[in-house]
Amino acid sequence: xxxxTQTPSHQVTQMGQEVILRCVPISNHLYFYWYRQILGQKVxxxxxxxxxxxxxxxxxxxxxxxxxxxxxxNFTLKIRSTKLEDxxxxxxxxxxxxxxxxxxxxxxxxxxRLTVV
Amino acid sequence: AQTVTQSQPEMSVQEAExxxxxxxxxxxxxxxxxxxxxxxxxxQMILVIRQEAYKQQNATENRFSVNFQKAAKSFSxxxxxxxxxxxxxxxxxxxxxxxxKLTFGTGxxxxxxx
Numbered sequence: 001x002x003x004x005t006q007t008p009s010h011q012v013t014q015m016g017q018e019v020i021l022r023c024v025p026i027s028n029h030l031y032f033y034w035y036r037q038i039l040g041q042k043v044x045x046x047x048x049x050x051x052x053x054x055x056x057x058x059x060x061x062x063x064x065x066x067x068x069x070x071x072x073x074n075f076t077l078k079i080r081s082t083k084l085e086d087x088x089x090x091x092x093x094x095x096x097x098x099x100x101x102x103x104x105x106x107x108x109x110x111x112x113r114l115t116v117v
Numbered sequence: 118a119q120t121v122t123q124s125q126p127e128m129s130v131q132e133a134e135x136x137x138x139x140x141x142x143x144x145x146x147x148x149x150x151x152x153x154x155x156x157x158x159x160x161q162m163i164l165v166i167r168q169e170a171y172k173q174q175n176a177t178e179n180r181f182s183v184n185f186q187k188a189a190k191s192f193s194x195x196x197x198x199x200x201x202x203x204x205x206x207x208x209x210x211x212x213x214x215x216x217x218k219l220t221f222g223t224g225x226x227x228x229x230x231x
Contacts, residue, residue, distance in 0.1 A: 031216040043162070043208060043221040056218060089160050095216055106152075106212070106219055108162040 002026040006092050006109035013082055013116055021077040021112045023092030029107070033093040034067065034077045036060070037111075043091065049075065082116045089113050119144045121211050123222035130199045131230050137184075138194045138225045140209030146170075149213045151185065151192045156206040156224070165207070168192065196227075204229045 005024040013019050025032050034046040047057040049067055066078045075094075079086055092109040120143045130136035142151070153165040168176045168185050176183050180200075184193045196203055209222040 033218060035219075037160070042223045043210075043219075045218045045220070048216075048218055050216070091162060093219075105164055105167065108154075108164075110159075110161050113160075 002107070004092055004094055004107050004109035006090075006112050008112060009110065010113045011115070013114070015084060015116055016081050019079050019082055019114065021079075021090050021092075021114070023075045023077075023109055024073055025075055025092065025094035026096075026107055027073075029094035029096050031055075031095045032069070032075045033095075033106070035091045035093060036088040037091065038085075038088045046077075046090075079114075082114075084116050087114060087116045119146075119211055119213065119220050121209055121220050121222040123209055123225050125225045126223070127226045127228070129228040129230060130196070132199055132201060134199055135195060135197045136199055136227065138196075138207050138209075138227065140192045140194070140222055142190050142192065142209070142211045144190070144211065144213065146213045149211060150215070151183075152210040152212070152219070153181070153183070153192075153194045154208045154210060154221075155203075156208060158205075162208075166194065199229050201229050201231075203227060 007022045032049045035043050037043045045058050047061045048055045064080045069075045089111045091111050093106045095106050122141045149170045151168045155163045155165050166176050166178045166181050175185050180197045182195045206224045206226050208224045210219040212219050
C-alpha cells in the first residue's frame with residue numbers, strides 16, 4: 001500500500017535554530033499539506049500546496065514557516081527560528097484530489113515529533 | 118468558517134460492547150466529506166471510516182459504522198464488539214472537497230475495559 005514517509009521521526013532543536021522537516025508524498029498525488037498537533041490538543045492545519053505553490057495557509061503559518069518541493073518528490077517544511085511553542089507533532093499529508101476518484105482519503109505520514117528546548 | 122465539535126472528551130466501553138462517539142459540524146456547503154481518524158499512543162493518524170455527504174447510505178467498515186444525519190449536521194461513529202485495540206483518541210474531521218484541508222474536532226479518548 002502506498003504511504004507517506006516523513007523524516008526524521010523525532011527532532012530535538014534549540015530555540016532559535018532552523019529546522020527542516022521532510023516528507024515524501026505518494027507519487028501520483030497532487031495536493032500536499034502540513035498539519036501540526038501540540039501534545040494533548042487537536043490536529044491543526046498549517047498549509048496546503050498545489051502546483052508548486054501555496055494554495056492556502058492558516059494564521060499559524062507566519063513568516064517563520066516556509067514550504068517547498070524542490071525536486072518534485074520531497075516536500076519540506078522549514079521553520080526559520082524555532083520557538084518553544086513550536087514543539088509539536090508535525091504531519092505531512094497528501095491527497096490525489098481528483099473528484100472522479102472514489103477514494104478521497106488523506107494519507108498521513110507517521111509524523112515528526114519536534115521538541116524545541 | 119467550518120467547525121467540528123466533539124462534545125465527549127472521554128468515553129469508556131467494556132470489551133465486546135458497543136459505543137457511539139458523537140460529532141457535529143457546521144458548514145454552509147452542500148457537498149463535503151466527513152472522516153473519523155483513530156490516533157493510538159504512537160500518534161499515527163489512521164483513517165477509520167469516511168462518508169461522502171451526497172451519499173444517503175451510512176458508511177460501514179467491519180465493526181465501525183456511522184450515523185450521518187445531514188440535516189442535523191451530525192456524524193457519529195459506532196464501534197461494535199469493542200476490542201482492547203480500539204482504545205485510542207478518535208478525531209472527527211470535515212473537508213469541503215476532495216483536495217481541501219481537513220478541519221478536526223478536539224477528539225474523544227476511548228478507553229476499553231475488560
